[in-house]
Amino acid sequence: MPDSxxxxxxxxxxxxxxxxxxxxxxxxxxxxxxxxxxxFPYTEDAFGNEEHAExxxxxxxxxxxxxxxxxxxxxxxxxxxxxxxxxIRQCSLVxxxxxxxxxxxxxxxxxxxxxxxxAIVILIGLGVISTYTGYVIGxxxxxxxxxxxxxxxxxxxxxxxxxxxLFWTNMIYLIFIMAxxxxxxxxxxxxxxxxxxxxxxxxxxxxxxxxxxxxPRTLDRMSLLSLVSFTSIIVAVLMTMIAVGVQNPARxxxxxxxxxxxxxxxxxxxxxFSYSSHNTFYTIIAELRxxxxxxxxxxxxxxxxxxxxxxxxxxxxxxxxxxxxxxALGSAGKLISRIAYGxxxxxxxxxxxxxxxxxxxxxxxxxxxxxDRMHKRDMVAVGSWIAIAFGIWVIAWIIASxxxxxxxxxxxxxxxxxxxxxxGIPGIFWLWMNKSLWFSSPRKVALTxxxxxxxxxxxxxxxxxxxxxxxAIHDDPASQSFSCANNADS
Numbered sequence: 001m002p003d004s005x006x007x008x009x010x011x012x013x014x015x016x017x018x019x020x021x022x023x024x025x026x027x028x029x030x031x032x033x034x035x036x037x038x039x040f041p042y043t044e045d046a047f048g049n050e051e052h053a054e055x056x057x058x059x060x061x062x063x064x065x066x067x068x069x070x071x072x073x074x075x076x077x078x079x080x081x082x083x084x085x086x087x088i089r090q091c092s093l094v095x096x097x098x099x100x101x102x103x104x105x106x107x108x109x110x111x112x113x114x115x116x117x118x119a120i121v122i123l124i125g126l127g128v129i130s131t132y133t134g135y136v137i138g139x140x141x142x143x144x145x146x147x148x149x150x151x152x153x154x155x156x157x158x159x160x161x162x163x164x165x166l167f168w169t170n171m172i173y174l175i176f177i178m179a180x181x182x183x184x185x186x187x188x189x190x191x192x193x194x195x196x197x198x199x200x201x202x203x204x205x206x207x208x209x210x211x212x213x214x215x216p217r218t219l220d221r222m223s224l225l226s227l228v229s230f231t232s233i234i235v236a237v238l239m240t241m242i243a244v245g246v247q248n249p250a251r252x253x254x255x256x257x258x259x260x261x262x263x264x265x266x267x268x269x270x271x272x273f274s275y276s277s278h279n280t281f282y283t284i285i286a287e288l289r290x291x292x293x294x295x296x297x298x299x300x301x302x303x304x305x306x307x308x309x310x311x312x313x314x315x316x317x318x319x320x321x322x323x324x325x326x327x328a329l330g331s332a333g334k335l336i337s338r339i340a341y342g343x344x345x346x347x348x349x350x351x352x353x354x355x356x357x358x359x360x361x362x363x364x365x366x367x368x369x370x371x372d373r374m375h376k377r378d379m380v381a382v383g384s385w386i387a388i389a390f391g392i393w394v395i396a397w398i399i400a401s402x403x404x405x406x407x408x409x410x411x412x413x414x415x416x417x418x419x420x421x422x423x424g425i426p427g428i429f430w431l432w433m434n435k436s437l438w439f440s441s442p443r444k445v446a447l448t449x450x451x452x453x454x455x456x457x458x459x460x461x462x463x464x465x466x467x468x469x470x471x472a473i474h475d476d477p478a479s480q481s482f483s484c485a486n487n488a489d490s
Contacts, residue, residue, distance in 0.1 A: 055375045057218050057287050091288055092297040094219055094354060095277065097226035100233060100305050101351030103274025105184070105344075107313035109326035113267025116317070117255035122271050123313065127306040130275040131298065133426035133454055137278060138294040140429050141285045148286035149362050150279055150421070157432060166425075167362065170279050171392075173417035174359035177276075178396035179403075180413065181352025182206045184327060186400070188341040188348055191330065198484035200401060206349065207397040213353045214360060214389045219287045222354055229350035236329060236344035237312045243332035243340070244319040251321045265468040269414035270326070272461065274309055276418035278426065280358045356393060363388050411472060415465020424458020427451035 111119040140153060147153050154166030185206035186199045216222060259267075285294050316328050325331045329340045364385055368374050373381045403412065430451040431438070438448040 055217055055377060055381075057374075091219075091223075091284060091293070092300045093223050093226040093230065095281075095284060095297055095301045096304055097229040097347070098280060098351050098354040099275070099277045099301060100230065100308055101181070101347050103270070103276070104233065104237060104309055104312050105327035105329060106270035107274060107309055108316040108320065108324040108328045108331070110267040110270040111313055111317040112257070112322045112324050113259060113263045113270075115256040115259065116253050119267070119271065119313070120310070122268060123274075123309055124306065126272060126275055127302060127309070129454065129457070130278070130422055131302040132450070133423055134278055134281060134298045134302070135295060136426040136430045136451075137281045138285060138291070138298065140433065141282070141291055141294070143433060145291070147282060149282050149365065151362065151366070153282060153425075153429065157428070167366065169417060170421070171359055171362060173279055173413070173421065174355050174362075175392055175396050176399060176413045176417070177355045178210070178352050178359070178393065179399035181348055181355070182210065182397055182400040183403075184348050185209075185345070185352075187327065188329075188345055191341045192338045194338075200484055203397055203401055207393055209349055210353050210356060210396075211390055211393045213349065214356045214393065215386065216357070217361075217364075217385055219284065219357065222357060225350045226354065229347040229354075232344055232346035232350075234308070236340045236347070237308070239336060239340045239343060240329050240332045241312065241315045241319075243336040244316055247333055248319045250318060253318055253321070257322070261464075262468045262471055265464050266411045266472055269411040269461075269465055269469070272414045272418055272422070274305065276414065276422050279417070279421040280355065283358050283361055352396075356389065356396070359392050360385065360389050363392075411465060411469035415462055415469050419458045419461035419465060423454045423461070427454030427458070431455075 107119075107123070114122070140156075141147050144152075144156060147156070149167070150170040151163045151167035154162035154164075156162070158165065182203055186202040189202040189205070190199060213225065281294075281298075284297075285291050288294060288297075312328070316331060317324055320331045323331075329344060330337050332340050365374070367384065368381070373384070428451075431448070434444065434448075437444050439445055
């Protein structure tokens with residue numbers, strides 16, 4: 001797809017050119033159904049024509065450019081077309097880095113909480129379902145090319161109310177995830193330094209580091225950081241697996257365990273959190289040079305994360321049993337745990353920074369869409385981006401200090417947001433896009449039932465999660481807000 005303005009109505013002949021593209025608009029191949037893909041007249045592509053823009057957004061490629069080299073200048077100079085062709089534009093790496101981060105560190109404890117066999121079934125089952133719901137988000141973007149954020153998608157469903165609802169819930173969701181990364185950063189520094197100073201001080205250090213790394217305005221500049229993040233978490237998890245295997249004999253693992261509602265759902269929530277990046281897909285697809293490359297990025301992401309999750313969770317749990325720590329790096333022994341946390345620091349910071357970038361972009365686009373500030377590097381444009389980034393990271397730090405227990409914060413995030421953005425909302429979008437075709441064929445009936453199931457999953461996770469996470473936060477003696485205490489022991 002060239003960098004010219006996106007056509008506001010879909011080309012019917014083009015959309016009917018292949019079975020894959022027919023499915024992209026959720027139709028049966030008829031021109032009549034495809035005609036329904038016209039977007040609302042009051043919406044526009046937020047990035048517009050970038051042919052002569054100083055800052056270009058739609059430059060991501062799904063994987064790797066063999067001639068890639070990074071561009072680091074943020075505030076001055078002009079990226080020529082040659083520069084853009086050399087930029088690292090690895091959409092898959094960005095998606096993998098933001099997904100495979102904190103979630104994998106909570107999975108061994110999730111197995112301990114819900115039982116080995118149920119946890120494996122939930123892990124694989126939700127991985128498959130989340131792959132499908134991610135693809136539905138891609139379908140929405142292909143059918144409505146102007147959609148560049150969750151707020152744009154909400155406007156399709158419920159007009160101005162839907163736009164505001166999804167904008168604010170997505171912002172809160174992103175900031176809570178940023179807070180979870182800051183919280184894990186304080187746990188890591190407490191572990192590495194043996195609680196050398198107040199946890200609040202470590203939180204401030206994480207705040208400053210995250211803010212500085214969040215300054216780039218385009219996702220292509222995040223791809224090099226994403227590679228560092230992915231390498232960091234894989235090495236740390238491998239170190240932990242080796243350490244627990246050497247230090248502990250293999251345990252006799254029973255397929256199920258005695259548990260209660262709060263423990264079981266908190267554990268399930270940790271599994272769900274490992275697939276909770278769907279709210280960022282709208283922005284990532286919008287910055288792809290060719291949005292139809294998204295399924296390849298999604299397939300690579302899900303193949304990698306399901307494989308990593310299964311191996312890491314099973315190996316660590318089999319050698320640590322029900323005493324496994326959360327985050328799991330704490331189970332590697334005092335020395336190896338400190339080393340592993342040091343190795344994992346890049347992913348703890350960078351994965352949160354990518355979420356912070358999406359949050360900044362949502363606000364920035366909302367304020368400057370339709371103006372030349374979107375593509376400028378002047379003082380107003382750069383200063384606004386810096387102010388937005390600083391503001392949301394301060395809010396994230398406040399949340400991390402107020403809910404200083406890792407598992408409880410993850411459970412709350414999943415209950416309020418991941419339940420809907422990863423499962424419920426994509427199901428609603430599919431039903432809306434295919435509202436006249438639910439029972440038009442056996443295949444459509446099956447898809448209708450599947451998407452209704454996704455919505456039901458979202459409702460159940462939200463309802464149960466609010467109760468269990470609230471009770472866990474209330475009952476946990478380690479959940480003292482704004483405390484200097486060593487949260488690595490919680």
